[in-house]
Amino acid sequence: MSSLGELRTLARAARSSGPRVKEKHPDNKAGFLFLLPWLVGILVFTVGPMLASLYLAFTDYNLLQPPTWAGIDNFVRMLGDARLWNSFRVTLVYVFVSVPLQLALALGVAMLLDRGMRGLSFYRSVFYLPSLLGGSVAIAILWRQVFGKEGIVNGFLSWFGIEGPGWIAHPDFALGTIIVLHIWTFGSPMVIFLAGLRQIPDMFYEAAEVDGAGRVRRFFSITLPLLTPIIFFNLVLQVIFAFQSFTQAYIVSGGTGGPSDSTMFFTLYLYKQAFTELNMGYASAMAWFLLLVIGAITGLNFWLSKYWVFYDD
Template sequence: MSSLGELRELAVRRKKGAPRAKEKYPDNKAAYLFLLPWLIGLLGLTVGPMVASLYLSFTDYNLLQPPEWTGLANFTAMFQDERFWNSFRVTVVYVVAGVPLQLALALALALLLDKGMRGLPFYRSVFYLPSLLGGSVAIAILWRQVFGKDGLVNGALAWFGVDAPGWIGHPDYALWTLIVLHVWTFGSPMVIFLAGLRQIPEMFYEAASIDGAGRVRRFLSITLPLLTPIVFFNLVLQVIFAFQAFTQAYVVSGGTGGPGDATMFYTLLLYKEAFNELDMGYASAMAWFLVIVVATFTAINFWLSKYWVFYDD
């Protein structure tokens, strides 16, 4: 089960008020010893920093002078900043277009690579490889050339007599080259879907066949509903991760977020505010706004899941 599935399980158990056996804690001391490194990390590198950045988001802080309390100034400045909204828009387009496209392709290919199909391990490896390498700088560098003026894509288009511009340098298309890069890494969700397909009991299909259900009917009534929880978990996690995309936008645009801020991702602007402008307070305010945005998208996803995700519990 995925991490998200596990979380949901914990929540459902709590809600149902499952009869809690009178719990004893025989291993308290040993457990906290085993957990010690993790606890230090949790407090020192996660909880502590969260509190600190929340505080910093209400201050003016440049690393050199001590932080100075400015109330909501960072947030009001942020909401009035055209560049901030632009980066927000760019990132939302990336997430809203890239994630569903990637998952749709992953699902389509997982369904095509049916159980026991000949050559499945080979195809799976070929499709999985890009998702493994896709986060690296080398691939981002390659992407610049693939979508460059004289690159691979335009080379292929020239075959059809199409004379296309340099995609990377064009303000209307630069973002889409990054979305294509994201879609290109569909291999890992595909592997997850394949594993999910394998867990659907064969007897469901047999029973349906006996009852006279055809191929399409079996797909619509068995495969698809039973796969929806896995699609959902992937959707939630991929949305969360896609909001944090950084490396590819940074490298493909040569660190500028260009052309003309067309690929200025939210995280890129945040990085620049923090480490180029040394405006740590403003950057912290941006980071907390990102948390709120991601949480909102996640909540919307959960709310929408009522309408399309199938649970048998």
């Protein structure tokens, strides 16, 4: 898989970022012409705004008056903002529960879907479809009803004589329903795992069989090590994206982050600070905090990867 090559290059670059031998640049003019839209975009919509928001993070800014310098006030305020830390905790729980569970399920199901098995494309489609729909408002609306007091989850539980709570309205369970929604979209990483499994040459298994390795042994000695780069790739990206989830928490909680802030994701709180309270400076400080956290966890992921990710080169 070529994306793995890319990732390896990144991982290597992270380990040793020495300058490379200078090459000639025969296509300078064409290169920059082709790249022009992207260059303009990156300057106007990414680099410029990043610098601006870094500045705004140290100001008081309500969009109506020009920003006033506030030093580190925003960050001091963040330290004492209980709602912010609650939202951070909610986000961490969401990320660290939903991502591993989703990936584990994706990997498990991918392992079951053998090459050439009967119904393969049917299963793949059925499992994949939710991951395409899962980000939409309609599904979040559906989720509110599925896990509502009279929803189908409680309808199912009632067969066993269990009277379920109104999951969405209960502070202990509301976050759980959003986590379940994330797990429901396991189809996208599953498809990537399937592609990865297809890359493992048959001869490895044949050789192992000759050597007398059983099913379990083959899984732990061949399949799992050879899949670790893909697991790692999925893990890194899913963590990054999970930190930024917004729509589902917004809709499931009716825009409130409730009940009792139990689904107040960090991004939801940031949105409220920026566009409801018009604390644009504070929101920018929060955004930079988010960036640093994601950066740190991604860095940690890369660092940890050398202990468990197997590269055969």
